[in-house]
Amino acid sequence: MNPKRIYKIASVLVKSQLRSGRSGSLGMRFFNKPRVILLIDAIVFAIAASSVYGILGLVGVMSKEMTSLLNTITLQALTSMPALIPPSIFIAAVLFELSVSSKFASSDVVNWLPVSQTDYVSASTLSVCYMYSFIVALGIGVTYPLAVRASLLPAWAVSATLSLVALFATGALVEIMRAALNRVTSAVYGKAGRSTVVIRVVVTVLVILAVELGFNPVILSSVVGTFSGVVSSAFLVPFFWSSIAVSYLVAGQPLLSAAFSALTVLFTLFVLFAAVRVRARYWSPLPVTIEVTESEYSPRAGFLQSLGLSAVEAAIIRKDLKGFTRRRELLPYIAIPVVFVALIVVQQFTIPGSNSGSGGATVYPFWLIGGIMTIIVATTSVGQEGKAILNIYAFPISPQVFLRAKLLVASLFGMVTILAMLVVSSVLVSASVTGFVASLLVSIAIVAECVFIGLGVATRFPDLQERPRPRFVQPGAMILAMLLGMLLALVTAFPLTLWPFMSSYLEGVGLSYGVAVGLGLAFGCVVCVIAYRWAKSGAAKLLNELIV
Amino acid sequence: MQGTQGVDESIALEVETVSKSFGTTHAVDGISLRLRKGEILGLLGPNGSGKSTAMKLILGVIKPDSGAIRVFGKNVAREAVETKQLVGYVPETAQLYEFLSGVEYLDFVADMYSMTSDVRKERITQFLNALEMVGHENQMISGYSQGMKQKIAITAALMHRPRLLILDEALNGLDPRSARIVKDLLRSLAKEGFSILFSTHVLEIAEAICDRVAIMYQGRILAEGTVPELRRQAGLPGSSLEEVFLKITGTSDLRDVVEELSK
Numbered sequence: 001m002n003p004k005r006i007y008k009i010a011s012v013l014v015k016s017q018l019r020s021g022r023s024g025s026l027g028m029r030f031f032n033k034p035r036v037i038l039l040i041d042a043i044v045f046a047i048a049a050s051s052v053y054g055i056l057g058l059v060g061v062m063s064k065e066m067t068s069l070l071n072t073i074t075l076q077a078l079t080s081m082p083a084l085i086p087p088s089i090f091i092a093a094v095l096f097e098l099s100v101s102s103k104f105a106s107s108d109v110v111n112w113l114p115v116s117q118t119d120y121v122s123a124s125t126l127s128v129c130y131m132y133s134f135i136v137a138l139g140i141g142v143t144y145p146l147a148v149r150a151s152l153l154p155a156w157a158v159s160a161t162l163s164l165v166a167l168f169a170t171g172a173l174v175e176i177m178r179a180a181l182n183r184v185t186s187a188v189y190g191k192a193g194r195s196t197v198v199i200r201v202v203v204t205v206l207v208i209l210a211v212e213l214g215f216n217p218v219i220l221s222s223v224v225g226t227f228s229g230v231v232s233s234a235f236l237v238p239f240f241w242s243s244i245a246v247s248y249l250v251a252g253q254p255l256l257s258a259a260f261s262a263l264t265v266l267f268t269l270f271v272l273f274a275a276v277r278v279r280a281r282y283w284s285p286l287p288v289t290i291e292v293t294e295s296e297y298s299p300r301a302g303f304l305q306s307l308g309l310s311a312v313e314a315a316i317i318r319k320d321l322k323g324f325t326r327r328r329e330l331l332p333y334i335a336i337p338v339v340f341v342a343l344i345v346v347q348q349f350t351i352p353g354s355n356s357g358s359g360g361a362t363v364y365p366f367w368l369i370g371g372i373m374t375i376i377v378a379t380t381s382v383g384q385e386g387k388a389i390l391n392i393y394a395f396p397i398s399p400q401v402f403l404r405a406k407l408l409v410a411s412l413f414g415m416v417t418i419l420a421m422l423v424v425s426s427v428l429v430s431a432s433v434t435g436f437v438a439s440l441l442v443s444i445a446i447v448a449e450c451v452f453i454g455l456g457v458a459t460r461f462p463d464l465q466e467r468p469r470p471r472f473v474q475p476g477a478m479i480l481a482m483l484l485g486m487l488l489a490l491v492t493a494f495p496l497t498l499w500p501f502m503s504s505y506l507e508g509v510g511l512s513y514g515v516a517v518g519l520g521l522a523f524g525c526v527v528c529v530i531a532y533r534w535a536k537s538g539a540a541k542l543l544n545e546l547i548v
Numbered sequence: 549m550q551g552t553q554g555v556d557e558s559i560a561l562e563v564e565t566v567s568k569s570f571g572t573t574h575a576v577d578g579i580s581l582r583l584r585k586g587e588i589l590g591l592l593g594p595n596g597s598g599k600s601t602a603m604k605l606i607l608g609v610i611k612p613d614s615g616a617i618r619v620f621g622k623n624v625a626r627e628a629v630e631t632k633q634l635v636g637y638v639p640e641t642a643q644l645y646e647f648l649s650g651v652e653y654l655d656f657v658a659d660m661y662s663m664t665s666d667v668r669k670e671r672i673t674q675f676l677n678a679l680e681m682v683g684h685e686n687q688m689i690s691g692y693s694q695g696m697k698q699k700i701a702i703t704a705a706l707m708h709r710p711r712l713l714i715l716d717e718a719l720n721g722l723d724p725r726s727a728r729i730v731k732d733l734l735r736s737l738a739k740e741g742f743s744i745l746f747s748t749h750v751l752e753i754a755e756a757i758c759d760r761v762a763i764m765y766q767g768r769i770l771a772e773g774t775v776p777e778l779r780r781q782a783g784l785p786g787s788s789l790e791e792v793f794l795k796i797t798g799t800s801d802l803r804d805v806v807e808e809l810s811k
Contacts, residue, residue: 290687290688290691291649291686291687291688292649292652292686292687292688293649293686294686295686297651297655297669297672297673297685298669299655299658299665299668299669300665301665311659311662312659312660312662314659315655315656315659315660318656319645319648319656322647322648322652323645323647326647326688327647387643388643388644388645388646389643390609390639390643391643391644391645391657391660393607393609394607394609394632394635394637394639395632395657395660395661396629396630396631396632396633396660396661397629397660398629544611545609545610545611546604546609546610
């Protein structure tokens with residue numbers, strides 16, 4: 001191991017990650033030195049600590065019960081912190097890793113530079129620690145004033161130190177995950193056929209699902225919460241050793257605390273060692289070649305044209321749909337709705353009483369989730385073309401045809417997502433047929449609104465730059481589109497959502513289920529007409545002149 | 549050779565005093581060109597001379613600040629979709645949808661030009677065979693080498709039989725056999741009446757396949773004509789096109805540069 005070299009490589013990797021989603025000289029200058037991250041961490045710590053200190057100051061002198069409650073919360077926070085850091089960071093890291101275009105994911109450079117795999121993996125782990133250190137800074141900042149108030153400063157010191165160790169363990173875990181993704185990708189190398197693509201999608205979605213459920217902080221916090229102060233069978237899980245160490249210290253058993261702290265450090269070293277070995281074994285020096293089919297080329301009219309679409313529209317739609325299943329950076333778009341549905345189902349069966357409510361009220365958040373996903377797909381649909389948008393400019397395509405194709409892709413995605421969520425939620429709350437149909441109609445209106453607004457933004461503010469982490473749309477425009485989409489979805493769904501609560505009063509003034517749906521649909525139609533015109537003029541402007 | 553609407557059918561491309569600036573940079577500065585039916589016009593110039601911008605202007609993907617461009621009598625700015633139907637374009641760097649396989653991309657392009665099933669199958673198969681892409685056609689483009697991507701881009705530009713071909717450094721990255729096939733194909737297409745605008749850095753290629761040559765430098769066309777005409781213009785009879793090019797662009801005094809580099 002060469003520490004100087006490791007630091008140098010880590011600096012380059014951090015710069016690459018920080019700059020990959022940014023443009024403009026300000027961002028470049030600001031992130032010129034990765035050491036700036038330590039400054040950011042110090043600021044995060046100071047803000048978090050002073051905010052909590054300020055809140056405690058405002059509360060002033062507490063009653064005995066309140067003090068006891070605060071001590072319990074502090075103890076839980078200190079024991080949970082080192083155990084909850086890995087899952088929080090790991091979830092973020094998985095999504096980050098998957099958002100990296102496979103074009104940029106190969107590790108060519110390290111193959112011809114004189115760098116050992118141990119040095120490279122250690123540097124890569126260090127770069128992950130740099131990137132997510134603000135989470136630790138936030139945690140230890142929040143808990144510091146609490147620990148001072150509860151006279152648990154030694155426990156805070158151990159918890160903070162073990163949180164930093166946990167950060168390194170997570171960095172190494174991310175390396176293992178990278179190797180696993182390489183393994184999945186290379187497993188299909190040399191194999192052919194559509195099943196290869198399907199397997200790749202399914203396995204990737206399953207990896208995301210497993211990570212999101214297995215490392216879900218809500219689920220894990222309930223596990224960790226069961227042994228704050230009392231050591232249970234949690235000692236079987238190495239990620240909980242740090243929490244156990246803090247618990248023993250608070251319980252007045254410093255030797256056991258030291259033993260579990262030492263075990264935590266040993267476990268981290270083991271994970272790092274495993275990461276080096278696994279990465280070395282599943283190194284991916286070149287992008288893999290995937291053969292999508294073995295059959296001979298034979299042109300077909302296809303299903304879409306039988307629905308009345310033109311050959312050009314159908315071709316663009318087919319291309320975009322293939323992109324969803326084949327582009328690594330787009331796979332989260334498929335995975336996220338699946339994860340949401342899974343989380344809802346898991347929550348429904350694990351948290352008692354969460355299936356209360358009926359009709360539109362309970363499915364209301366699913367409209368928002370479906371709407372947000374539709375907005376994301378629609379706003380990124382133009383930027384997904386990347387530099388290959390030159391094709392669209394060079395081919396004899398009118399802006400209207402281009403817009404219609406993009407519109408249909410986003411609508412299809414939105415409808416499938418929202419329908420899946422609606423069906424699951426309706427089953428879970430045993431919704432009536434009338435309630436389901438009413439929700440479905442309102443869902444269609446919400447999807448249409450989100451698609452038109454998203455396309456209006458996509459055509460006006462696309463980001464066609466091909467970076468390691470492509471953005472597809474200018475970030476400010478994306479945020480505005482999401483806020484606007486959510487607001488309009490809320491307004492459209494409002495009468496139907498209100499209905500279950502106020503039906504007994506509203507029936508008296510003539511507001512029936514049908515009227516509630518009608519109001520939502522009428523509002524949706526008005527929004528769609530306005531947003532469609534906006535999107536149409538955006539498409540005409542976009543295709544007027546090449547912007548790459 | 550007047551067409552039904554008073555259009556001279558023998559003129560494939562007319563560029564009239566076209567200019568285009570990006571900020572303070574004059575990428576194209578008042579150029580005029582004329583390409584006849586069945587002719588190959590070579591556009592030569594050093595890097596950054598404005599060749600690619602000129603080609604994108606002709607294709608209609610960027611708009612001129614001033615001047616007019618007509619393809620077979622159609623105004624490129626006003627009849628963009630109709631003009632593009634007549635044109636095939638190979639960009640400087642192949643910009644393909646890398647998540648599609650080679651044959652899927654070609655099928656996509658065939659849809660864009662409304663090619664019938666029989667014709668597209670025949671042409672795609674012909675090109676894949678000729679350019680030795682058989683066996684790779686079902687692989688994702690992301691796994692292709694630069695040369696293979698270029699072969700797909702060339703096939704995509706040629707397979708719908710465009711009346712005007714715009715080739716921007718089209719032979720870049722091709723292996724010698726494929727480059728020879730493409731060169732011979734271009735000559736054959738020109739004989740059949742197809743018009744070709746061809747940019748290249750490789751002067752031997754220009755000399756071998758172009759009927760006329762235009763030399764571009766700093767956004768302007770400095771000289772235009774057949775190779776013998778250019779030799780006469782440069783006052784270098786019997787010299788190579790390279791010497792003519794260097795003299796016309798004023799970049800012939802290279803001795804000092806070479807000496808500096810070899811120190």
